[in-house]
Amino acid sequence: MLEVSGLAAQYGRAQILAEVGLTVAAGEVVVLLGRNGAGKSTTLKAIMGLVPPSAGRIRFRGQEIAGRPPFEIARLGLGYVPEERRIFSELTVMENLEVGRRPAPPGQQAWTPERLFALFPSLGAMRHRPGGRMSGGEQQMLTIARTLMGQPRLVLLDEPSEGLAPVVVERMAEAILALKAEGLSILLSEQNLHFARAVSDRATIIEKGRIRWEGGMAALMADAGIREQYLSV
Structure with a gap:
């Protein structure tokens, strides 16, 4: 589904990533682990085209996407959930979902608001509430739901458990496992090892912009x- 090799990226003269490589298979959940500043978020942004790679290859479903603009990458079926959430605070839950709506490719079951409300029942109960009047956990669910409205085949999740209460983290883990059961592939960056263990098949560890270890969660x-x-720490 996704194959990254020799990926390098920088901000100005600061080299952030060097020779990063990882893979995600169809229907697999892979976690990118590392301390703060290790390069987790930059890796996801480089895959999505938000940070231009300075070297390396990124193949998604057999197509080279390194260097393409984010909107083209999204149209190929790659979804991105940013760490900052970036919901539209003045729009309602339903309006936020409509912003992300795209038609499903042939043969793929479309994500609809009703399907998403089954996945995140709390969103269904507040479908007319503005995003700015929601808790952090509710906003995180809304961000994921909005991304799914784009009908992705693989989702990049940046620190989905950060800043959430333990009970919300548990619900987030249940949602990710449900998405995996639907056949969705997921690459997430995470620091919460307990959360990562609950949802991931494999782990890749990054330190100072380089991959140091990869293997099964067990x-x-x-x-x-x-x-x-x-x-x-």
Whole structure:
């Protein structure tokens, strides 16, 4: 579904990523783990075209997308949920969803507001509420739902559990597992190892813009040395 190799990116003269490589298979959830400033968010932004890669290849469903503008990448079926959420605070839940609406490709079941309200029941109960009058957890759900209205095949989720109450984090994990059951592929960046363990098939660890480890979640949880070296604060 997604194959990244030799990816490099920078902000001005500051080199952020170097030789980043990772893969996501169809229907798989892969987590990109690392400390603050490791390059997780920049990796997702580079894949989405929001940060121009300075080197490397990014292939999505067999097509090279490195260097393409974000709107073209989105039309190919790649969705992006930013860490900052970026909902339209003056628009209602329904209006936010309509902003993201795109027709589903042939043979793909469309995400509709009603399907999304089944996934996130709290959104259905406040469909006419402005986004600015919602809690952080509700806004996170709305951001994911709006992205799904674009009918993606793979979703990039940037720090979905950050700043959320434990009960909301649990609901977010349930939603991600439900999306996986629907056949959606997901690449998420995350610092919450407990959350990552609950939803992910595989993990990739990044440190100082370079991939340091990758493997199954079970292997990571069994290796205290790797967790201590790259993930402890």
